[in-house]
Amino acid sequence: MPTAIAVTGVDLALPPQDERTLPGAVLPDLDRRPLEQTLVEMQLLLDQHGQVVVVCSRAAPPAVQRRLHTIRSLLESDRIALFTPDLPPLGVAVLARQLRQLASCDLSPGVLASAGRLLTHYIHAGALLGSVAKLDRVPVTLKAHAKSWVPGSQFAVLAHPEPQLVRIGPGATLTGPEFATRMVVAKGQLQSDWVTATLAPSWQVQGLRETPLPADSARWWGTGRIIEFCAYLPDLSVLYQLVTSVRQTSCHWCGLDVIGDLCVFCSASPPSVQEPPAAGRRAITV
Incomplete structure (x- = not known):
C-alpha cells in the first residue's frame, strides 16, 4: 500500500486534482477526542x-500539535512523519494534495515525505484582507496599519514565497509565479472579485477553482474578512520530475532514502563534517 498522507481537518483534504490523486486520511478534532x-x-x-x-498547519491549535507528538511518542513509531510547512492554511491543503498525487508514484516513503519541503518553494500563497491590524505573519508597516482603519480598505498580501503587501487600488498587483499554475480560492466574509478578476489574469493562471475557507485561516491571517488564494503546479508529471531530479541520500540515522538535508520521519539532519587537522599539527581531543 502507498504511504498515507493525513491532514488534521476535512477542510485540508481538497478534492482530487486528477484520477491518480489518492484520498487523504483525515484526523479531525485531535485536541477534543479521547x-x-x-x-x-x-x-x-x-x-x-x-x-x-x-x-x-502552523495555525492549528497548539493542543492539536501536542496531540500529534503524543501519539507518535506513545506508539514509539518512527514511521510517522509530522510536517508543518510555513504556509497559510490553504497552501497547506494544496501541498497535502500534491503529496497525495505523488503517493501514487514509485517514490519511497522518505523521499515522498521530504518532497513536501521541496514543493513548498513552488507555492504562491496569499490573501485579500479587509484589515491588516492583527496580521503578524507578514511584515506590515505603520502606514499600512493606519490605512487598515479606513473604512473600505482592502489589502493584497502574499505570504509565500516572498512576503508582499499592497493596498488595493488602481494598478495594484502582486508579483506572481514565473511558471504555469492553477489557482484555488477560498472566500471568507470579504466581498470582492479582485482575486478572480484581476490577480488570476495577471498571473496567467490556467484554471481556477473555489473551495471552502479552511478553519484555521482566520487565525492565521488575523481576520475573518478574507479571500485566501493559492497558485500551484497541478500536473503530476511536473511534480514527479521535480522530485526525482534531486539527488537522493540515505538518512544516517534511520536509513530511509531522502532528498534535502533533513529526514522528516526521524528529524535527523546530516552529521557535521569536521575538517581534518592541518598538516604537521597534532589533533587535540578534549
Whole structure:
C-alpha cells in the first residue's frame, strides 16, 4: 500500500486534482477526542499503509500539535512523519494534495515525505484582507496599519514565497509565479472579485477553482474578512520530475532514502563534517 498522507481537518483534504490523486486520511478534532481513540486511528493507518505523513498547519491549535507528538511518542513509531510547512492554511491543503498525487508514484516513503519541503518553494500563497491590524505573519508597516482603519480598505498580501503587501487600488498587483499554475480560492466574509478578476489574469493562471475557507485561516491571517488564494503546479508529471531530479541520500540515522538535508520521519539532519587537522599539527581531543 502507498504511504498515507493525513491532514488534521476535512477542510485540508481538497478534492482530487486528477484520477491518480489518492484520498487523504483525515484526523479531525485531535485536541477534543479521547487519546485512546486517536491512537487506534493512527495505528490502523500504520497497519494499512506502513508509513504516515501528517501535514498540519502552523495555525492549528497548539493542543492539536501536542496531540500529534503524543501519539507518535506513545506508539514509539518512527514511521510517522509530522510536517508543518510555513504556509497559510490553504497552501497547506494544496501541498497535502500534491503529496497525495505523488503517493501514487514509485517514490519511497522518505523521499515522498521530504518532497513536501521541496514543493513548498513552488507555492504562491496569499490573501485579500479587509484589515491588516492583527496580521503578524507578514511584515506590515505603520502606514499600512493606519490605512487598515479606513473604512473600505482592502489589502493584497502574499505570504509565500516572498512576503508582499499592497493596498488595493488602481494598478495594484502582486508579483506572481514565473511558471504555469492553477489557482484555488477560498472566500471568507470579504466581498470582492479582485482575486478572480484581476490577480488570476495577471498571473496567467490556467484554471481556477473555489473551495471552502479552511478553519484555521482566520487565525492565521488575523481576520475573518478574507479571500485566501493559492497558485500551484497541478500536473503530476511536473511534480514527479521535480522530485526525482534531486539527488537522493540515505538518512544516517534511520536509513530511509531522502532528498534535502533533513529526514522528516526521524528529524535527523546530516552529521557535521569536521575538517581534518592541518598538516604537521597534532589533533587535540578534549
